[in-house]
Amino acid sequence: MVSRLSRIYWPVSVVPKDAVVKNQDITSRSQKLLLELGLIKSAGNGTFCILPIAERAMSNCAKLVDKHMQSVGAQKIVLPSLTSSHLWEKSGRLKDCCGELLITKDHQGKEHVLGPTHEEAITSLVAQSSPISYKQLPLKLYQIGLKFRDELKPRFGLIRTKEFLMKDLYSFDVGLDEAKVTYDEIDSAYKALFTELGIPWKKVRASTGMMGGHLSNEYHIPSHIGEDTIIFCEKCDFASNCEEYDDLKQCPVCVNSDLRKEKSIEIAHTFLLGHKYSKALGATFLQSNGKPKNIFMGCYGIGISRLIGATLEALSTENALRWPLALAPYKICVIPAKSGSKEEAKSDVWVEKLCAELCRMFDSDQILLDDRNNLTIGKRLMENKRMGYPVIIVAGSKILESDAKFEMHLQLENSSQELIFTDLINEIGKYFHSKQTEEEFHEKV
Amino acid sequence: MVSRLSRIYWPVSVVPKDAVVKNQDITSRSQKLLLELGLIKSAGNGTFCILPIAERAMSNCAKLVDKHMQSVGAQKIVLPSLTSSHLWEKSGRLKDCCGELLITKDHQGKEHVLGPTHEEAITSLVAQSSPISYKQLPLKLYQIGLKFRDELKPRFGLIRTKEFLMKDLYSFDVGLDEAKVTYDEIDSAYKALFTELGIPWKKVRASTGMMGGHLSNEYHIPSHIGEDTIIFCEKCDFASNCEEYDDLKQCPVCVNSDLRKEKSIEIAHTFLLGHKYSKALGATFLQSNGKPKNIFMGCYGIGISRLIGATLEALSTENALRWPLALAPYKICVIPAKSGSKEEAKSDVWVEKLCAELCRMFDSDQILLDDRNNLTIGKRLMENKRMGYPVIIVAGSKILESDAKFEMHLQLENSSQELIFTDLINEIGKYFHSKQTEEEFHEKV
Missing domain, CATH: 3.30.930.10 (Bira Bifunctional Protein; Domain 2)
Known part of the structure; x- marks a missing residue:
């Protein structure tokens, strides 16, 4: 079963923007x-x-x-x-x-x-x-x-x-x-x-x-x-x-x-x-x-x-974690549209299809669904980028186009692409396959 | 890869038969x-x-x-x-x-x-x-x-x-x-x-x-x-x-x-x-x-x-451990013939075939091969029975018969059978399947 972010205990510390943080203990x-x-x-x-x-x-x-x-x-x-x-x-x-x-x-x-x-x-x-x-x-x-x-x-x-x-x-x-x-x-x-x-x-x-x-x-x-x-x-x-x-x-x-x-x-x-x-x-x-x-x-x-x-x-960068694939708490994070948005219905259908396909490709335990649908895509994307999940997929406004498109963010590569469903699946497959091949290659060296 | 018993650190305490054991600390x-x-x-x-x-x-x-x-x-x-x-x-x-x-x-x-x-x-x-x-x-x-x-x-x-x-x-x-x-x-x-x-x-x-x-x-x-x-x-x-x-x-x-x-x-x-x-x-x-x-x-x-x-x-019995399947360190233990015995060559061929088949059925990590071939089958069978592996399979003298037979011991059931290869594989499959079904049944109750 895909994990749902809303159910995870994850007590983010909200630091007010104008707060004077004086924490000498935080050294790295x-x-x-x-x-x-x-x-x-x-x-x-x-x-x-x-x-x-x-x-x-x-x-x-x-x-x-x-x-x-x-x-x-x-x-x-x-x-x-x-x-x-x-x-x-x-x-x-x-x-x-x-x-x-x-x-x-x-x-x-x-x-x-x-x-x-x-x-x-x-x-x-x-x-x-x-x-x-x-x-x-x-x-x-x-x-x-x-x-x-x-x-x-x-x-x-x-x-x-x-x-x-x-x-x-x-x-x-x-x-x-x-x-x-x-x-x-x-x-x-x-x-x-x-x-x-x-x-x-x-x-x-x-x-x-x-x-x-x-x-x-x-x-x-x-x-x-x-x-x-x-x-x-x-x-x-x-x-x-x-x-x-x-x-x-x-x-x-x-x-x-x-x-x-x-x-x-x-x-x-x-x-x-x-x-x-x-x-x-x-x-x-x-x-x-x-x-x-x-x-x-x-x-x-x-x-x-x-x-x-x-x-x-x-x-990691100054403001965002970066997990290597081998350690990543979840390998892929999926963000559906905000509830009440005009793309919600279509996004939900595509996200369901996407999660089913990802579960066929990977252990379903590796997939995280950011179901906090009361938040905008922008806010959720920013937060998940900070959390450093290696692959983030957004089903946002572009899903409404006739050739429905997803955004795929590869964080370790610092790249993003817009892809239709079949291309998305292909690219994800290729990405993880190439990482594995790299590993195998290194292991042989 | 199948585990080999000869490579495992397993320092059995040999208590001489006539020794007066006076260990008050051993209470169970x-x-x-x-x-x-x-x-x-x-x-x-x-x-x-x-x-x-x-x-x-x-x-x-x-x-x-x-x-x-x-x-x-x-x-x-x-x-x-x-x-x-x-x-x-x-x-x-x-x-x-x-x-x-x-x-x-x-x-x-x-x-x-x-x-x-x-x-x-x-x-x-x-x-x-x-x-x-x-x-x-x-x-x-x-x-x-x-x-x-x-x-x-x-x-x-x-x-x-x-x-x-x-x-x-x-x-x-x-x-x-x-x-x-x-x-x-x-x-x-x-x-x-x-x-x-x-x-x-x-x-x-x-x-x-x-x-x-x-x-x-x-x-x-x-x-x-x-x-x-x-x-x-x-x-x-x-x-x-x-x-x-x-x-x-x-x-x-x-x-x-x-x-x-x-x-x-x-x-x-x-x-x-x-x-x-x-x-x-x-x-x-x-x-x-x-x-x-x-x-x-x-x-x-x-x-x-x-x-x-x-x-x-x-x-457990007074003299032998009994592991439930869910805890067993290895689910199946295989004992080939003693080296130098007349059944050695044939037993080795059958054991190789058996291990390959078991690795297809289970995680290979669950299979233990007792490769201490300098010991008699009798001694190894007795030791492995004491260790309590749930299923023990012996490829001994009966392997020489025209319809080569294995012994299969089910320890939790306290039963044993002689079986030709295809029947052996079927019985093992049925045994683990029935155990799983029991579990699933219990889980639903």
Whole structure:
């Protein structure tokens, strides 16, 4: 069934035109638009409620991440948020991460860390059934769940929050060489995912920091609100987080001096962890010679809610959201004529026909009908453009012409056309088909 | 692509036959089987890791709940787990729930309650955009997310834990009469859901307890491990939680004395809350006369992880899990001949043909191939029966007969048959079709 906009909980914040808005907390474009358009609401300092339309984008994003993780044979699990502080003592991170850990105590006086990441929890899980057979390796386990961090300064809406949705994958291998193969495989899945989203991303070298380990990369979206700075070579594909290189004058790869710096948002990171956690917590495997050995680990994170914030930050205009097709809460929004207008009757007939045809072409759940027929087409078109639905179709005054015409707006292309019904259907088909083909193309690269 | 059992992380606990198992913590059948079969692992007192096969059941359960909630027009959202303790002060529940709340403090000294339920959070959300128009009512918002409770005594595996997955729906109505209509609608969705699961459930009257409000019902699965006792009339459909009626001698509906008591597990509850939270937190709507009024609320919960535990508790045998079709991690499990056996070559050919045909009939993701061909068919059949896959198909020695035969085991029916290929495919088709028809039938009732 097609969704009807009038039934959706979507509490737009009406800001009077002459109001002096003095909201110092709103620090980014995506945050401003998501709040004003009633897609998220602040629930506290660094926590948000995700409302129905944004929830659909979040769920689309999680499904997309599932698809790409499963493409490399990763298996989904659920680890608890409450992790015993003893595990964090064993790994030595109870002190290291002290500033950002949220901790709760139960009635027995036991302390639980609200997981900001789950190396301790997953390693302890695998340790429970250790030694596992070398035949079970490589093992890739992941979850999509909440993470908690006591951020000093939450900001930029979904980009830096106290509580957020994250995909974290952990890999287990026989040794360094095998772990590198796994690392590259997951890197390919990340590239395919970000390419499918159609966002401008860069992979950079990064510091291993408090995770420890051998090697780390981050994936960034350039943005002036970014809290990181990346440095990259204009001539080769060297790129690094500036933390890594303090005062670089030359490209360490091609030794030229055409280096550029750019502010950016980290959306994902990968680490070759080595034996740090498996040693501390006793995760081992039986080698083919029958002797046990510590497992070589890696970890791979993508902030799901942050990825949505960063994607909107990168694609949106100052005044309007832009959703990539893969995340769009609805792919197509249809606007019929205003009630009481002279085109109403004819528009209703055509819109019914159109919706029936769209439901044959797509999952009907992807189609949104803006049935707020008491509003003018102009007002509704403006609002839906701000909401960023990729395809908007209007059945307005041109529907009265002898060759009844629809307006089709392609928002990511910033284009619009007037089309008769059969052409409209053809063009929509071609548009989504070409997007899919692009994806398939990128996936093959 | 068909899933291969050899690739799945499934750390079965091998208990030596002569071992004296002294595990006082294992207190229920579902817990024992889930742990022994490597579907969950304990992560602490009352917290569990959900491993890949069980995660599929959890995700199936969440999808099923989504379907039934959306059938009554409920909209999905996400509320944060961290809720300000100020909200709990305002509603008066900071003291009421004191014993079971897990609380954490951030670096600014602010206290956050880890939501055991979200009446405060949702009411505060709606209050932010209050007054909303009466035209927006009834409004039904729900989420599927984590809940935290500092249980005095976590037990029975997934049934009573410190951290669990729950569906909580909140309804907003103009007044009592309208709220009752909503209440009945959601009650119907609950009935359809539990009927689709094929579990023996009972709806009973319940106390409003610390939730407050006008009316409350619970949904129970009878079980000797149940921590509740329900009392019900053998002659009419009166049923109640014993908390409600201390010492009942006669049925309060049909006034006869054929009352029975039974232990049971609560799997869901519903409350007509009234104005308790909307008044305390200022959630209002504009009446058609233009005047604001507090919204009349209801709340409706289903413990998703608990529902899985309780369903397995009700359907499983002492030694083997039984999954209802709607939750089964895989619907069909296929066992080819042992490698090196004289039937191997022929079995492999038939199994390939079978899998191709099953992938045409079902989502290929629903088919599990037990490719651990180094094990005998007998051992694999026994293990897969314990795992409770609804349909198991064996291509064993009978595949060598001139009219090659498969064994088909229907576990919920506790039956098995030998069938040639075309009959096998027909029977499988009929079996799933009849199950669907049952569902559709129940949905219409």
